[in-house]
Amino acid sequence: AEGIPRPWRLIYYRARKMFDPNNYKGRYSVEEKEKLKKYHKLHGNDWKKISEMMSRSNLSVAMKYSEIKSDVNYGPWSKEETQKLMHAMEEVIRRRMKVEDANSLPTSDKSERDVLVDCEKLCQKLPWTEIEAEVGTRYWRQCKQKWTTILMNKMTKGQQLYKGTKRLQSRIDLIKRLYEMKAEDANEVNWEELTDTIGPVLGTYVRARFHKIKVSCVPFWQKKSFS
Template identity: 65%
Template sequence: DLYTVRQELEEFIPHVKNISDSSVRKMAGRDLTRFREFKKQGIAVKFGRFTQKENKQIHKNVEEFLSLTGIDSAEKLLFTSRYPEDRDTIQRLKTEYHFCEKISEGIPRPWRLIYYRARKMFDPNNYKGRYTMEEKEKLKKYQALHGNDWKKISELMSRSNLSVAMKYSEIKSAINYGPWTKEETQKLLDAVKVVLRRKLEAENPSSPVSVEQSNTDLWIDREKLNQPLPWTEIETKVGSRYWRQCRQKWNSILTSRLTRGHLLHKGINRLQTKINLIKRLYETKAEDASEVNWDELSNAIGDFPRAYVQTKFYKLKVSCVPLWKRKTFSEIIDYLYEKTLPEFEEKL
C-alpha cells in the first residue's frame, strides 16, 4: 500500500514525505526496485550535481536505446512533442522497450532526475551561444504576449526553458552594474529574511517564526544561511539588480558575517587557506566535484561559506593548473597537491 511504499522510499529519499501521492506511486514503479538493488551493492542513492561518470552512463544508455528501437535521434526520443507525426510510434517503442528502466540503468538516482538530466544534455536548444540583440527583442515581445510561459516561449525561440527564463531575468529592466548602495543591500537582506522565514515556517508549521526571532536566529543559523535560495524571487524584491548579482552580493555578505570580519584575503591567512583547501580536497579522493561535500569541507578549513570555498577552488585551478580545462577533477586536485602545494608551503 501507499503508506508502506512511502516508508520504504524514505530510507533512500528522506524528503519523500513532502512528495505527492501520485509521484510516490510513480517512484514505486520506476525507482524502488532499482534502489533495492543498489542497496544490496552498498551504493547510496545520490542527489545534486551529476558526475562525469554518470553523464557518460546517461549518454551510453540513450545511444543504446536509440540503437535498440531504431529511433533516429535523441531529440526525438526525449522531446517527442516536437515531432507530432512520430509521437505515437515513439511512445509505443518507449513502452515496448522499457524506456524508464533503460535510461536509468547503472545510475543510483531517482528516474525523474536522470530523465531531466538527459533532456538537458541532448537538447540542441541548450547550446546556441550568446543572445543577439534581435533575439533579446523577440524575447521581450514573446514575454509580453505569453507572460512567463517559458515552455511556449522556448519553442518560439528554439532555446531551452531555463535559458529564456534566465535571459529575460537579466534584460527585463534597467540593471545597475555599479557598487551596491545601502538601500539596495538592505532590500537584499530583507528579501533573504522573508525567504528564510518562510522556509522555517514550512519546516515547523506549528511554531510560527516571530519577527524578533527572524531578526536574530536567522542570521546565526549557519545551516539555514547556506541553503539554496530562490534568486529570481529575491531579484524581484530588490528591483535594481538581477538574480546573479543578488547571489554574488549575498555570498559576499555571508562570508563577512560567518567569518566575523577576519582578514581572509591577505598575507599568511590567504596562503594558509589555500594550503588547507588543497589538502582537504586531496583527502576526499573525489573523482568529481559533485562528490565533494562542500559544506563539510568549508567547516574543516575555517567555517567559511561553501560559495567562498568553491570560488577559492575555481581561482586556484585557473591560476595554478596549466590546461585545466582538459583535465579531470581528480587530475586537477593531484596537480595542485603535487606541484602547487609544496610551493605554497615553502612561501609560508
C-alpha cells in the same frame, strides 16, 4: 540511473542539461535580447516554445529574461537596495524556520532558535525570483551575489582571508581533501564540509574558489573530468 545514488528524475535533468548543445552558445547578442523580449510578449513564460524559436535551452532563456525584463542597476548597491534585500531575506528565512520548526521544537526553544540559523538556511534553496521581486531594481543573480558578500563579511568580520603562504597551503589542503573524497562530479561534494580548509566561509565560496583554481591552473580543464 543504476549505481548513481540520486532519483532518476534528477539524473535525467542533469544529463539533459549537460548534453544539450543549446546550453553552450555564449553571450546573447543585442539582437537576441530584443528577440527574447518580443517572444516573451507573444508567448509569456512558455520557455519551451521560446527556447525552440531562439535555439537556446529553456533555462538559458528564462534566466536571461530575468536579467533584461526591466531596468536593472549594475553599479554599487545603494543603502535602500541593501535594506530591501535584507528585509526580503529576513522574511524568507523566518518563514522557512516557522514551517520547519513549528512541530519540532518546544515553544520555549523557538526564540533562541530564531537567532541561531545554520548556514544551509541562509544560502541554499532560496526563492531568488521572489527576492528579486522584493528588491525591484536588481535581478536574482545580483541579489544572490550581494547576499553571499554580506554573509561572508559577517562570518569573517570584515577581515581578509589567508594571504601568502597560508593562502597557498589552504589551496593545497582543499585539493587534497577533494582528492580523498573521490567524487565523480562537483555536485556530489558537500562543500560545507570543506570550509575549514579556507576559514569561516560558506560552502558556495569554497566551490567558487576551487573553480577559480581549476580555471587558472589546469590546462584544458573543460575537457577533463572532475575526478
